[in-house]
Amino acid sequence: MALIGIDDTAAVLEELRCRKDKDPDHFHQYEVDAAGHLKMLFWTVADPRFNSHDHTDDVVVIDTVFRTNRYGAAFVPIIGMNHHRRPVLLGSGVLTDQSPDSYVWLLRAFMRSTYQVRPKSVITDGGDAVVHAVETVLPQSNHRICSCHLERGIREHLDGYSAKVGFRSLMFEDNCSPVEFEERWHSFVARHRTTSNQEWLCKMYVKRELWTAAFVGDKFFLGMVTDQSTECFCLSSGLRTSFSEDMTLLALLRRADFRCKYMRTQEAELDNEADKSRVALTTEHECLEKDFARSFTPANFAIVLEEIEALDDFEIIDTLSSSSDGSGDKVYTLDLHGELYNVLQSDGGDDQDDVFKCSCRKMERDGLPCRHILHVLQHEKASSIPKCCKLGWLLRRGDTRHERLGEMEALGRKVFDLASQDAEEFEEIKGFLQDWLQQRNYSARDIADMILSHTVFGGC
Template structure:
């Protein structure tokens, strides 16, 4: 998912079957293409073969079943509002611990199991660590756990339409290539729109809101804005400092109707902004600052959101015309050149010569500036 919360297509593979061995091969091929850089988190459709492959090839990555596929199971195997709402609460309520999950699950099964859904319920229980919020709620999934529309869009990447059984392999690859180009062009357009966009400030917290609007892309700013709107709901009931002069770590305790949250503020050192962490772990899960950290910032009269609460690739990619031109033009050149080996070598040779000449010119200027006249 890119900084506009839109899907990025890194690659695709064509398999002759859906066996575990085929998926293991596919994931290992993907790892070779990324020079063995392992994904932090993986979301799959939950099939046994895919899950086994992830466990084999990517055992250290966070793994979760797509909520879209879980919803299909809910609609197919559970009847009535109470049953469906009960299962969804186990999916999304991250305040539930693994021990509490066990208690709630057995109560849920006792109330809603039937002869037709018992096998599915047993399967879901065996896989509970791949979908229940008690097990995946604190893991890094960029907020996609509760954003099913984005999740489904990212998983499909628009590739699941336009296929037919009689399609040739060449036609399939052409469609994938076309989709890649379309997605890259769309990202470039969104970059340009984001750089040009200006939002009207709507809250009383002008400094934080303005900094968020300037820092994040519109899609991510919309999510941060919801946190800014809710920061007044809390009250700081206690503040602890690790040093008598207040220069060390500080822990703020926030209260909302008896529910407590702890925000840790650590000094960033020389010329560095302070680092903030919250017990709600929203930054660790979603990559965006929570309302509790924002409340502390407002309490301390902070004028901006610290860098520790801004993942670089969720922000705008540059606000100048030069940067927009460089990103867009460079992407177009390399996309076209990559289709022909000779053209690619020609472009690369040109750029190497240009860089070499620039380096020589830079050294000449440096020598001249240091010479005695």
């Protein structure tokens, strides 16, 4: 167990108390031993410009391998991903020992800082202590081992191209069922087990539900299962190069807070850039591409664009409807060289968008629509993208006006289509809109007159 000096402990706790006095939203929690040495610490950085838990903690990454201080205590950052697919430091922990109880304490402190808002999914390095803590504190959250840590294990314990490729196929091939995994695993072990890697393979089998595609492939991880670059970027977050092993605890705390504020500044800059950016349309599907480009941040739109570019690869070979007149729920069967996908279109009811789900489950895994759903939308000549295809916190932050405009356009098309079929209703809707515009124009002129009067006559 690491032993943190009493003077350094006192300096850190005094700093945190001062922050709490200045800002009631600041959160920290700690434990010291009988002699006054710090045992466990967790804190967050309060910033009124940002809501750190505005769904950036839907998926959290917990890295437990840092030893970035003179005491050898574990520095444990808890990291989320924002709507630009960039890391956000949600909280920081320091543990003088890495026992299961310490990680349970840390996760419970994190949950208190989020007002008990449970993350949908958790990614860890797979250490026994942190796995136990997640099972204890967050039993309903999806949990898997980080691909970056698995890759280190592959390089260390598996020799030869065939062994490495075989293990990675078990990690990423999501068409493998749990039963099929058992067969493939025993075959893999029979070919590649050695005296030196036997223990590691046994550990990987025990934890199979935390890393194999057969168990985690269809769960919500914002696409980080297949996009290792994003996952590893969230893990590093500039933290690995920002700290040194001779730092005091107070220096570590201040450096972590600096990185946190830097990440938030980057987020604000990317928000500003996204609001100003106008994407050049590159596909023939102008309606879909324009709506997504206007709604999503550039990082998320780039992913959706790949799906838009591939939507023509498929052919609808069958459509089943829940009612004889073709209304209600529908199931579309799409074919690509004999590979079939089913897209369910559920009727949203009055004044509600339809809900789309696909058998590929990309929406459930990544929070972004798949090419199969987009093909059906294009086939149905959809005039707008349904809300179910736009996970709210992946959208542009400052683009609420365009989002409202899109909703009004969709609602207006329905109203105008119905009103145009009846002369009386047409005149009623037309009159209402003319009256509204006239009243709005008068209001704007009244405000302008008041401002002008105040400016010229000094408010007299």
